[in-house]
Amino acid sequence: xxxxxxxxxALIFIxxxxxxxxAVHNMTKTTADLRSLIALHxxxxxxxxxxxxxxxxxxYANAPAERFRNNIDDIVRDMNLFTGTIAKxxxxxxxxxIQQELELTSSMGVEFETQFSLMLATDQExxxxxxxxxxxxxxxxxxxxxxxGMVNRAAVTIRKQTDLAMQQIDHSYTVLLVxxxxxxxxxxxxxxxxxxxxxxxxxxxSTAAKQITAGSLGYQTDYKATSDFAGLIMAFNEMSRSLAxxxxxxxxxxxxxxxxxxxxxxxxxxxxxxxxxxxLGTFAGGIAHDFNNILCGIISNITLLKRRDxxxxxxxxxxxxIEKAGFRAASLIQQLLTxxxxxxxxxxxxxxxxxxxxxxxLISNSLPPQxxxxxxxxxxxxxxxxxATRLEQVILNLVLNARDAMPDGGSLTITTRKVQLDEGDAAxxxxxxxxxxxxxxxxxxxxxxNETVLARIxxxxxxxxxxxxxxxxxxxxxxxxxxxxxGACTVTSSLGHGTTFTIHLPVTDEKADLGRDKENSRxxxxxxxx
Amino acid sequence: MPAPTxxxxxxxxxxxxxxxxxxxxxxxxxxxxxxxxxxxxxxxxQARHYEALLRRVEEKTDIVLTLxxxxxxxxxxxxxxxxTLDAAFVEAHSVARMLQQEIITTVASPLYxxxxxxxxxxxxxxxxxxxxxxxxxxGKPFALVNRSSxxxxxxxxxxxxxxxxxxxxxxxxxGSHDGAIxxxxxxxxxxxxxxxxxxEIFFKEHPENRKRLRIIATSNPIPDFTFCMRxxxxxxxxxxxxxxxxxxxxxxxxxxxxxxxxxxxxxxxNQTGFRFVLExxxxxxxxxxxxxxxAPR
Numbered sequence: 001x002x003x004x005x006x007x008x009x010a011l012i013f014i015x016x017x018x019x020x021x022x023a024v025h026n027m028t029k030t031t032a033d034l035r036s037l038i039a040l041h042x043x044x045x046x047x048x049x050x051x052x053x054x055x056x057x058x059x060y061a062n063a064p065a066e067r068f069r070n071n072i073d074d075i076v077r078d079m080n081l082f083t084g085t086i087a088k089x090x091x092x093x094x095x096x097x098i099q100q101e102l103e104l105t106s107s108m109g110v111e112f113e114t115q116f117s118l119m120l121a122t123d124q125e126x127x128x129x130x131x132x133x134x135x136x137x138x139x140x141x142x143x144x145x146x147x148x149g150m151v152n153r154a155a156v157t158i159r160k161q162t163d164l165a166m167q168q169i170d171h172s173y174t175v176l177l178v179x180x181x182x183x184x185x186x187x188x189x190x191x192x193x194x195x196x197x198x199x200x201x202x203x204x205x206s207t208a209a210k211q212i213t214a215g216s217l218g219y220q221t222d223y224k225a226t227s228d229f230a231g232l233i234m235a236f237n238e239m240s241r242s243l244a245x246x247x248x249x250x251x252x253x254x255x256x257x258x259x260x261x262x263x264x265x266x267x268x269x270x271x272x273x274x275x276x277x278x279x280l281g282t283f284a285g286g287i288a289h290d291f292n293n294i295l296c297g298i299i300s301n302i303t304l305l306k307r308r309d310x311x312x313x314x315x316x317x318x319x320x321x322i323e324k325a326g327f328r329a330a331s332l333i334q335q336l337l338t339x340x341x342x343x344x345x346x347x348x349x350x351x352x353x354x355x356x357x358x359x360x361x362l363i364s365n366s367l368p369p370q371x372x373x374x375x376x377x378x379x380x381x382x383x384x385x386x387x388a389t390r391l392e393q394v395i396l397n398l399v400l401n402a403r404d405a406m407p408d409g410g411s412l413t414i415t416t417r418k419v420q421l422d423e424g425d426a427a428x429x430x431x432x433x434x435x436x437x438x439x440x441x442x443x444x445x446x447x448x449x450n451e452t453v454l455a456r457i458x459x460x461x462x463x464x465x466x467x468x469x470x471x472x473x474x475x476x477x478x479x480x481x482x483x484x485x486x487g488a489c490t491v492t493s494s495l496g497h498g499t500t501f502t503i504h505l506p507v508t509d510e511k512a513d514l515g516r517d518k519e520n521s522r523x524x525x526x527x528x529x530x
Numbered sequence: 531m532p533a534p535t536x537x538x539x540x541x542x543x544x545x546x547x548x549x550x551x552x553x554x555x556x557x558x559x560x561x562x563x564x565x566x567x568x569x570x571x572x573x574x575x576q577a578r579h580y581e582a583l584l585r586r587v588e589e590k591t592d593i594v595l596t597l598x599x600x601x602x603x604x605x606x607x608x609x610x611x612x613x614t615l616d617a618a619f620v621e622a623h624s625v626a627r628m629l630q631q632e633i634i635t636t637v638a639s640p641l642y643x644x645x646x647x648x649x650x651x652x653x654x655x656x657x658x659x660x661x662x663x664x665x666x667x668x669g670k671p672f673a674l675v676n677r678s679s680x681x682x683x684x685x686x687x688x689x690x691x692x693x694x695x696x697x698x699x700x701x702x703x704x705g706s707h708d709g710a711i712x713x714x715x716x717x718x719x720x721x722x723x724x725x726x727x728x729x730e731i732f733f734k735e736h737p738e739n740r741k742r743l744r745i746i747a748t749s750n751p752i753p754d755f756t757f758c759m760r761x762x763x764x765x766x767x768x769x770x771x772x773x774x775x776x777x778x779x780x781x782x783x784x785x786x787x788x789x790x791x792x793x794x795x796x797x798x799x800n801q802t803g804f805r806f807v808l809e810x811x812x813x814x815x816x817x818x819x820x821x822x823x824x825a826p827r
Contacts, residue, residue, distance in 0.1 A: 068601050072573075072599045072600070072601045073597075073598060073599050076573065076574055076577045076599050079574045080574065080577070080578060083574070113572065113574050113575070114572055116574070117569065117571075117572040117573045117574055117575075117706070117708075117709075118704065118705075118706070118708075118709045118712055120569070120573055120601070120705070121569050121573060121676075121704060121705025121706040121709050122703060122704060122705040122709070123601040123602050123705065124703075126702055126703075127702070127718075128673075128702055128703075128704055128709075128713060128718060131718060132709075
C-alpha cells in the first residue's frame with residue numbers, strides 16, 4: 001500500500017512536473033518572444049521617431065531661406081534629434097543585414113546633415129543654396145524611403161512575431177489546462193482508489209473490533225485484502241483466535257483450580273477426620289489397654305473363685321454373671337483395640353468376592369425378607385492382601401448396618417470392581433496412594449444420614465441407635481480394619497435416599513490362596529457383631 | 531512717559547549682518563548668458579561640440595550658458611549690439627569691427643592642435659584647373675564664406691583687388707568655410723577661399739579629395755574666431771569665463787571636448803592681431819566705416 005501511495009504521488013508529481021515544465025518552458029519562450037516583441041515595438045517607436053524627425057527636417061529643407069534666420073536653434077535641435085535617433089537605432093540591432101542597412105542609413109544621415117548644413121549656412125536665396133537644398137531634399141527623401149521601408153518590414157516582422165507569441169500563449173494555456181485537467185483526473189481516481197483500498201479494510205477491522213469488544217472472542221473478519229492490509233487483517237484474526245484460545249485456557253485453568261480447591265478442602269476434611277480418628281484411636285487404645293489389664297485380673301480372680309470349693313451355688317451363679325459381664329467388657333475392649341491399633345492378623349492373597357459371598361450366606365437367614373440383596377461382583381477381580389476374618393467382619397458389619405438402616409425394607413446392592421486411583425484421588429483421601437484397588441460398594445436405600453451424622457460416623461462409641469442397642473464401635477472397628485489393610489473406607493449418604501459405603505483395598509499381584517483363604521475365614525458371630 | 535522708539539540700531543545691525551553674509555557671493559551668482567555662434571563648418575556638428583564646451587564651462591562657473599546659433603554675421607553683431615547676446619565666438623572681421631565700436635572685448639583665442647593660434651586664408655581651385663592668378667579668375671565663380679570672415683572674405687577680396695579686379699559679380703557666399711571648399715570640389719565654383727584651419731580639418735576627414743584642390747594663394751596669419759563678451763558686462767564675470775576657458779586644457783577630463791573642437795585649449799586674446807584684419811579690410815576695399823561689400827550672387 002505504501003508503495004502504491006508513493007507511486008501514485010510520484011505519478012502525480014511527474015505528470016504535474018512535466019505539464020508545468022512544458023507550460024513554463026512555453027511561457028519562458030513566449031515571455032522571451034514578448035520581450036523581443038516589446039523591444040521590436042520600442043525599436044519601431046524609434047523608427048517612427050526617426051521617420052518623424054526626417055519628415056520634420058524635410059519640412060525645414062523645403063522652407064525658404066528667410067525662415068531659417070530666427071529659428072536655426074530649432075533646426076539644430078531637431079537635426080540632433082534626427083542623428084541621435086539614427087545612432088539609437090544602431091545600438092538596438094545586431095543582425096548583420098539590418099546593421100548594414102542602418103550603417104548605410106547612418107552614413108546617409110551624416111551626408112544629409114552635411115548637406116543640410118551647407119544649405120543652412122546660406123540664409124539668402126542663391127543658386128548655391130538651391131543647389132544644396134535640392135541635394136538635401138533628395139537625400140532626405142532617400143532616407144525617408146529607406147526608413148519607411150524598414151518600418152514596413154519591421155511591421156511585418158512584428159505582426160508575425162505577435163501572431164507567433166499569441167499562438168505560444170494559446171499553446172501554453174492549452175498545455176496548462178490539459179495538465180491541470182489530466183493531473184486532477186488522475187489524482188481524483190488515485191484518491192478514490194486509495195480511499196477504497198484503505199477505508200474498506202478499516203471498516204472490516206472496526207466491525208471485528210466491535211465484535212471482540214462485545215465478547216465474541218475469536219471473531220474472524222472475512223474481508224479479503226490484497227494490499228498491506230492483508231497482513232494486518234491476518235494478524236488481527238490471529239490475535240482474535242489467540243484471545244479465544246487464551247480465554248478457553250483460562251476457563252480450563254479456573255475449572256481445574258476450582259476442582260483443586262474442592263479436592264484440597266476434601267483432603268483437609270479427610271485429614272482432619274484422619275487426625276481425629278488417630279487421636280481417638282490413641283485415646284481409646286490407651287484406655288482399652290488399661291481396662292483390658294484390669295479385666296484380666298477380674299476375670300482371673302473370678303475363675304479362681306469359681307474353682308474354690310467353698311463357693312456356694314448362689315455365689316457361683318453370681319460369679320458367672322460377673323464373668324460373663326467381664327467377657328463382654330473384654331470383647332468391647334478388643335473391638336476398641338481393633339479400632340485403635342488397627343490390628344489385623346496374617347495377610348494373605350484372597351478373593352474378596354468369595355468372602356462377600358460367604359458372609360451373605362452366613363447372615364442371609366437373619367435378614368428380613370423385605371430387604372433385597374443385589375450382588376454385582378466383578379468376575380476377574382484381582383486378589384487383595386488381607387486378613388480374611390477381619391475383612392469378613394467388615395462386610396458383615398456394613399451389611400448389618402444396612403439392614404438396620406432399612407427397617408421397612410429396601411435393597412442392598414453390593415458391587416466389586418477394580419479401579420485405578422490417581423494422584424487426585426490420593427489427594428482427596430489421605431489413606432489412599434495412587435495405584436490399583438479393589439473397590440467394594442454397599443449401597444442401601446435406607447433412611448440415609450445427615451451431614452452431622454456423616455461427619456462422625458466412624459467415631460468410636462458414636463451411634464444413632466437407642467441406648468443399649470449398640471456400642472458405637474462397629475463402624476469404628478471397620479475403619480480401623482480397613483486402615484490396617486492400607487485401604488480406605490468412605491461413605492456418602494443422602495437423607496431419605498440411602499447410604500453407600502465404599503471400601504478400597506490395594507490389589508496384590510499374588511493369586512488368591514483359596515485353601516488358606518477358607519481356613520482363615522471365620523466370623524465371630526457372637527460378641528462382636530452389633 | 532516717552533513714546534517707544536523703534537530699535538533702529540538693531541535693524542541696521544541685522545541688515546549689516548545679512549549683507550556681510552551675502553556680499554562675498556559673486557554678483558553673477560544667478561547669471562544667465564546667451565552665447566552666439568556663427569557657423570564656420572558643419573553647423574550641426576559645431577553646435578554639438580560647442581554645446582558640450584558650454585556645459586563644461588557652466589559646471590565650472592555656475593553660470594547658465596545658452597548657445598544661440600546665428601544664421602549670419604549681421605544677426606550675431608546685432609545681437610551683441612542690442613544685448614540679446616552676451617558673448618559669442620566671433621569671426622575675425624566681426625571682432626575687428628565690433629572692437630572698433632567697443633561693443634565687445636576679446637576674452638580667449640583658440641590654440642589649435644598644431645600649436646598656432648591663428649589661421650591663414652587659402653585661395654584654392656581644382657587641381658586640374660589652369661587658374662594660377664587672380665587675373666585668370668575673372669568671370670569665374672568664386673566661393674566665399676561670409677562677411678564676418680577675414681579668411682573667407684577679406685583676404686580673397688584683397689587678393690582680387692590687389693590684381694585690380696573689382697568685379698564682384700561672380701562672388702557668392704556659401705555661409706561656411708567647408709561650404710566654400712565643397713563648392714569648388716563639386717564644380718559650382720572655380721575658386722574658393724577658406725580658413726586654413728577648416729581646410730585642414732576638411733581634408734583630414736576627406737583625404738581622398740585633398741589632391742583634387744590646389745592652393746593658389748595664402749594669406750599671412752589672421753586671427754581666427756575668438757570668444758568675445760560684451761564690454762558692458764561685469765568684469766568679474768568676463769574674467770571668470772575667460773579664466774575658465776583658458777584653464778580647460780589643464781583638466782584631462784576636458785581633452786575630448788577640446789579635441790572635438792580641434793583645439794589644444796584657449797589662450798588670452800591678442801587684440802593686436804585684429805589691426806591686421808582692419809588693414810586687410812582696407813586692402814579689400816572696405817571703408818573703415820564698416821560698409822559691407824555689394825551683395826554677392
